[in-house]
Amino acid sequence: MENHEHSVQEAVQEMVQTMASKGWRITDQRRSLAALFAEAPGYLSPKDVYESMRQKYPGVSFDTVYRNLRLLSEMGVLEQFYLNDGLKFRARCHSHHHHHMICLQCEKTMPFEFCPMKQLSHLPDDFQIVNHRFEIFGYCPECAGERAATT
Amino acid sequence: MENHEHSVQEAVQEMVQTMASKGWRITDQRRSLAALFAEAPGYLSPKDVYESMRQKYPGVSFDTVYRNLRLLSEMGVLEQFYLNDGLKFRARCHSHHHHHMICLQCEKTMPFEFCPMKQLSHLPDDFQIVNHRFEIFGYCPECAGERAATT
DNA sequence: CTGCCTGCAAAGGCTTTGCATAGGT
DNA sequence: ACCTATGCAAAGCCTTTGCAGGCAG
Numbered sequence: 001m002e003n004h005e006h007s008v009q010e011a012v013q014e015m016v017q018t019m020a021s022k023g024w025r026i027t028d029q030r031r032s033l034a035a036l037f038a039e040a041p042g043y044l045s046p047k048d049v050y051e052s053m054r055q056k057y058p059g060v061s062f063d064t065v066y067r068n069l070r071l072l073s074e075m076g077v078l079e080q081f082y083l084n085d086g087l088k089f090r091a092r093c094h095s096h097h098h099h100h101m102i103c104l105q106c107e108k109t110m111p112f113e114f115c116p117m118k119q120l121s122h123l124p125d126d127f128q129i130v131n132h133r134f135e136i137f138g139y140c141p142e143c144a145g146e147r148a149a150t151t
Numbered sequence: 152m153e154n155h156e157h158s159v160q161e162a163v164q165e166m167v168q169t170m171a172s173k174g175w176r177i178t179d180q181r182r183s184l185a186a187l188f189a190e191a192p193g194y195l196s197p198k199d200v201y202e203s204m205r206q207k208y209p210g211v212s213f214d215t216v217y218r219n220l221r222l223l224s225e226m227g228v229l230e231q232f233y234l235n236d237g238l239k240f241r242a243r244c245h246s247h248h249h250h251h252m253i254c255l256q257c258e259k260t261m262p263f264e265f266c267p268m269k270q271l272s273h274l275p276d277d278f279q280i281v282n283h284r285f286e287i288f289g290y291c292p293e294c295a296g297e298r299a300a301t302t
Numbered sequence: 303c304t305g306c307c308t309g310c311a312a313a314g315g316c317t318t319t320g321c322a323t324a325g326g327t
Numbered sequence: 328a329c330c331t332a333t334g335c336a337a338a339g340c341c342t343t344t345g346c347a348g349g350c351a352g
Contacts, residue, residue: 025307025352027306046341060308062342066343067307112275119265127252128295129287132285134267136280137281139279176330214333214336215334237316
């Protein structure tokens, strides 16, 4: 939309190349799917994806959407997340490690740099850490504004 | 099992009283359900709960389990959590604020005190924070041992 | 041309809902 | 006695699977 136009293109290319490198066929739909996630500011449900794809491919079916979401997740291009109202997907961040603030209304995500694991000490040291999760939920500036206005 | 026998009883009482105070009937099954969660060291799936309840009440039905899990969640007695393999429940911690380490194998949870929000500064201050989530995933001492032994 | 990808249809899980009966208050 | 909670059955999602035809490589 603004000046990240370039990185969106890059992201699509990266996803497509990942698919191709694993021997998957690059269909129009899969390219569109990659573009959809590259541009999405937040999480998308299978239904969101279906609705969105249907505008361009009226005959698209739910099972194809599910198949590709699943495959893209298994391959690490997308990441799954259970928000309160079900399973959602977003492009996985391949850049440096960071965490997100997630808007409870529009589900847009905003990255921030602080990682609690750096500060963390004296845990029981016999617990073998594999990964972690840290998210802050709330309302983004736009949604917070709306809510304040209508209340 | 050991010396937290007392607090388990207390927890059951607390849950039962919460139900009663909202005008709900205290059936044997609901009391058992409360006991089940008071004693559970980690997360339970609806199926786990069903299997467990069935031992005591062979005629129990899945829909009753779901109904009560839902009601207890809405009332704040239980909390829901999507682990990788589906929706799970556990008794909500009513004590002081803390976070958990969660074992990827046995799904047992272990509390710890560190909260990243205390350390957190310079987030975009126009994001209106509502709540947050911080979990560390890995293997608990027992499961880590098993894994090391069998590998 | 070959074999994966798609759309269709149907099945599979998990969860919810409607109704008559059992049971708490 | 009243009214909620339960069990049964069926329906409702959401997601996956099997199959024949279409399309990328």
